[in-house]
Amino acid sequence: xxxxxxxxxxxxDFEEVEVKDPGLKNVIxxxxxxxxxxxxxxxxxxxxxxxVNIVERLVNKLMHFGKKGWKNTGRMGGKxxxxxxxxxxxxEIVHLKTGExxxxxxxxxxxxxxxxxxTTRIIYGGVVYHLAVNISPVRRVDLAxxxxxxxxxxxxxxxxxxxEEALADELILASRGDQNSYxxxxxxEQERIALASR
Numbered sequence: 001x002x003x004x005x006x007x008x009x010x011x012x013d014f015e016e017v018e019v020k021d022p023g024l025k026n027v028i029x030x031x032x033x034x035x036x037x038x039x040x041x042x043x044x045x046x047x048x049x050x051x052v053n054i055v056e057r058l059v060n061k062l063m064h065f066g067k068k069g070w071k072n073t074g075r076m077g078g079k080x081x082x083x084x085x086x087x088x089x090x091x092e093i094v095h096l097k098t099g100e101x102x103x104x105x106x107x108x109x110x111x112x113x114x115x116x117x118x119t120t121r122i123i124y125g126g127v128v129y130h131l132a133v134n135i136s137p138v139r140r141v142d143l144a145x146x147x148x149x150x151x152x153x154x155x156x157x158x159x160x161x162x163x164e165e166a167l168a169d170e171l172i173l174a175s176r177g178d179q180n181s182y183x184x185x186x187x188x189e190q191e192r193i194a195l196a197s198r
Contacts, residue, residue, distance in 0.1 A: 006032035008055060008103060009088050017103045021111040027137045028054050028107060036084060050138060057141075058106065059083045061149040062167075086164050093168035102171070109174035113147050113183035114140035117194035132194040143190075144183065148174055151182025 007013055014032045019025045027050045036056035042048035049057065062083040091102035098105060118139075119130045135143070148170055155166035173181035179188075 006034055008032075008034065008036065009091070010034060012091065012101055012103050014103060016101060017107055019107055019111070021114070023137050024111060024114065024141060026050070027141050028110065030054065030103070030107075036087070037080060047138065054106065054110070054141075055087065055103065057145055058149070059087050061145045062086060062152075064149070086167065089164040090167040090171065093165060094171055097168065097172060105171050105175045109148060109171045109183070110141060110144040112177045113174045113181070113187050114144040115187045115190045115194075116140070117191050119194050119197045130193075130197040132198045144187075147183035147186045150186075154182055 005013070005015075014030045017030055019028050019030075029051050031051070031053050033053055033056075036053055036059050038052055038056060042052050052060075059080065060083075063078060063080060094100070094102040094105050115135060117132050118135050120133050122129045122131050149167075151170040151174075152163060152167035155161060155170065156163040159166075170181060170183065174183045177184060179185065
């Protein structure tokens with residue numbers, strides 16, 4: 001008997017999604033599941049988050065929705081079901097606007113919004129220098145997800161646009177590499193600062 005296919009929200013197929021960036025292939029997990037929740041089984045184990053499905057990681061990043069710069073506070077602190085529903089609706093909007101598989105749009109957005117360089121502080125003889133460094137693939141995905149969710153939050157904050165619509169727009173713009181995307185702007189800004197610090 002054939003095993004039933006696991007589709008995200010019983011709708012979107014993971015099998016047709018491909019990661020083009022060779023650096024991110026091993027850290028973007030496309031493990032099939034229906035509801036993006038793993039009950040935190042990856043917690044307290046180093047680099048285990050690379051095995052967590054990429055849609056779940058987006059959901060987890062969305063849960064920081066409160067006061068600016070504060071992490072687990074505000075309306076979304078720990079409310080995972082609410083975050084899952086936001087992503088579900090945003091994916092519907094993405095599909096309606098682009099006609100593509102929203103998981104593929106998310107993966108492309110992450111590839112485009114992931115910065116390659118950052119700066120680190122080096123203190124040498126009491127003087128602080130900023131030095132450009134390459135970023136590890138795990139951190140590249142982390143930063144891309146953070147920029148995407150921050151962009152959605154900024155767009156939805158005190159505006160008539162809902163968070164679902166803001167997230168869908170951010171994903172579409174980032175997947176196209178559009179300069180109107182908050183995530184792409186943040187990536188370019190970070191890489192520009194790193195270039196100046198070489």
